[in-house]
Amino acid sequence: MNMQIAAFFRMVAAMTPTLLGAAGAAWASPAPSDNPAMVGGWDVGHQTMRASSAGERDPNPALVGFWGVGKGGSHDRHSNPTLVGFWGVNAQNAAAGPARGNNPALVGTWAFSGDSDGDGVLDEQDHCANTPRGAVVDSQGCPVDSDGDAVPDGIDQCANTPRGAKVDAKGCTMDSDGDGVVDGIDQCGSTPKGAKVDARGCPVDSDGDGIPDGVDQCADTARGAKVDAKGCPKDSDGDGVPDGIDQCADTPKGAKIDAKGCPITPKEAELLDTGTLRLQQVYFDSREATLKPESYPALDEVGQILTKWPQLKLEVGGHTDNRAGDAFNKDLSQKRAQAVLDYLVQKFSGINRSQFTVVGYGESQPLTSNGTDAGRAQNRRVEFKVLNREVLKK
Numbered sequence: 001m002n003m004q005i006a007a008f009f010r011m012v013a014a015m016t017p018t019l020l021g022a023a024g025a026a027w028a029s030p031a032p033s034d035n036p037a038m039v040g041g042w043d044v045g046h047q048t049m050r051a052s053s054a055g056e057r058d059p060n061p062a063l064v065g066f067w068g069v070g071k072g073g074s075h076d077r078h079s080n081p082t083l084v085g086f087w088g089v090n091a092q093n094a095a096a097g098p099a100r101g102n103n104p105a106l107v108g109t110w111a112f113s114g115d116s117d118g119d120g121v122l123d124e125q126d127h128c129a130n131t132p133r134g135a136v137v138d139s140q141g142c143p144v145d146s147d148g149d150a151v152p153d154g155i156d157q158c159a160n161t162p163r164g165a166k167v168d169a170k171g172c173t174m175d176s177d178g179d180g181v182v183d184g185i186d187q188c189g190s191t192p193k194g195a196k197v198d199a200r201g202c203p204v205d206s207d208g209d210g211i212p213d214g215v216d217q218c219a220d221t222a223r224g225a226k227v228d229a230k231g232c233p234k235d236s237d238g239d240g241v242p243d244g245i246d247q248c249a250d251t252p253k254g255a256k257i258d259a260k261g262c263p264i265t266p267k268e269a270e271l272l273d274t275g276t277l278r279l280q281q282v283y284f285d286s287r288e289a290t291l292k293p294e295s296y297p298a299l300d301e302v303g304q305i306l307t308k309w310p311q312l313k314l315e316v317g318g319h320t321d322n323r324a325g326d327a328f329n330k331d332l333s334q335k336r337a338q339a340v341l342d343y344l345v346q347k348f349s350g351i352n353r354s355q356f357t358v359v360g361y362g363e364s365q366p367l368t369s370n371g372t373d374a375g376r377a378q379n380r381r382v383e384f385k386v387l388n389r390e391v392l393k394k
Contacts, residue, residue: 277384289335307350321376334360
């Protein structure tokens with residue numbers, strides 16, 4: 001063991017500008033310029049290194065195999081068990097030296113190797129060769145990647161990358177479609193510029209018209225309406241009902257239409273404009289509430305209109321002229337209004353009785369004077385009054 005320690009100190013001495021003779025070597029090293037075996041600043045006597053047998057090692061106690069450097073071909077090393085390539089650096093064609101066990105001068109405890117990848121961990125201890133320059137490594141020489149983006153710390157210029165995000169060579173996230181959600185997390189590539197997106201990077205379309213918020217210039221588009229590239233409804237016939245909802249294309253200009261975009265009758269226009277349907281062509285037997293058949297056409301038109309508006313709440317009001325007494329007329333008008341409603345409910349399945357209330361006004365609300373037959377005929381009527389007119393505006 002003492003011999004091995006002595007050999008180590010001779011090795012340390014070799015790390016000065018003169019390799020031999022600095023630590024009590026038996027002979028002085030020739031000048032580096034005279035020594036073709038000198039490699040990297042380690043002066044080694046070329047005469048000894050050219051020795052042909054191990055016996056010629058004895059005159060040179062300084063050559064113990066730690067820093068043996070062969071100047072020529074591999075045969076020079078093999079001829080000298082002291083010069084073992086395992087520990088040394090050969091100048092040219094180094095072949096593997098003999099095993100350490102064959103050379104008592106090789107002390108394995110003090111084996112010095114290089115740091116090939118320059119990460120600060122010697123090759124013998126480095127578990128991760130070829131570490132990129134500048135990477136932070138652990139005690140085993142393996143790169144540290146704190147945010148798990150596959151770009152090691154020290155090279156990574158963007159710390160705390162979200163898990164799953166794709167990054168560039170600098171470790172910074174990429175956002176190919178520029179929507180603010182990085183690639184790898186973004187589940188909707190090619191998002192249009194300016195579109196609002198959710199946490200997954202997918203466009204938000206609040207009104208469901210196919211144009212994402214942020215690009216859509218017409219919010220709250222009605223469901224089913226066709227829109228242009230700006231998200232605004234198209235209305236090919238200009239009737240105010242957008243294509244896709246409009247069930248009657250090519251409506252004439254200026255025509256009154258219903259919610260479906262179809263032209264309406266004058267009576268339906270009256271309902272939409274005034275919220276009231278007034279029928280004077282409803283006929284009863286005198287002083288009775290029995291409908292005459294000639295009343296049916298007018299009532300059927302009303303029935304067809306009201307089936308389109310199942311959301312309406314309506315009052316059916318009966319009115320009389322001033323003949324007979326007030327109490328009689330009020331009771332009669334109530335019965336006649338009820339008879340009209342019964343006819344509509346029986347005739348039209350789309351009309352629900354719960355939509356209606358029935359009121360008899362008698363002679364209390366005349367439209368004109370009861371002094372003439374024409375006036376009295378005008379005052380005898382049935383009116384449908386919408387109670388929730390806001391529905392008609394939708």
